[in-house]
Amino acid sequence: MNNNTLDPNVGMTESIIHEHQLPKLIGPEKWRDLARMLDFSENDIDMIQAEKTNCPKECCIAVIVKWIHRRGRDATVGKLADALTKIELKNVADILLGRYFTALPPASKKTPCFISFDLEQKDDNYNP
Secondary structure, eight states: OOTTOOOTTSBOOHHHHHHTTHHHHHHHHHHHHHHHHTTOOHHHHHHHHHHTTTOHHHHHHHHHHHHHHHHGGGOBHHHHHHHHHHTTOHHHHHHHHTSOOSOOOOOOSSOOOOOOOOTTOOOTTOOO
């Protein structure tokens, strides 16, 4: 386990939302799905959208914060990660839990080339 790994039993906080950039990672298309997964009614979702003047980032923050207030101690990192996984955002759940931090480039079929230098070796023909 690394130092950035969050215990799934830790309570969600607003600082975790911002530290992990959850609104950006969840994106403008998925905040409503997350709200549904967290048991918000369509009426609740519409009210949040109206309150936040249709700003997806603010809507996403509002959903998670309202969920934290509704659930209290039951609003844990693990439960939010489960909800994210269920709406097909497992990558975001993994980031939240600290399972990985950066996207790795696709594997290359080329063999890596390593070059070594002997810094002690003199080249008598070298004349700077």
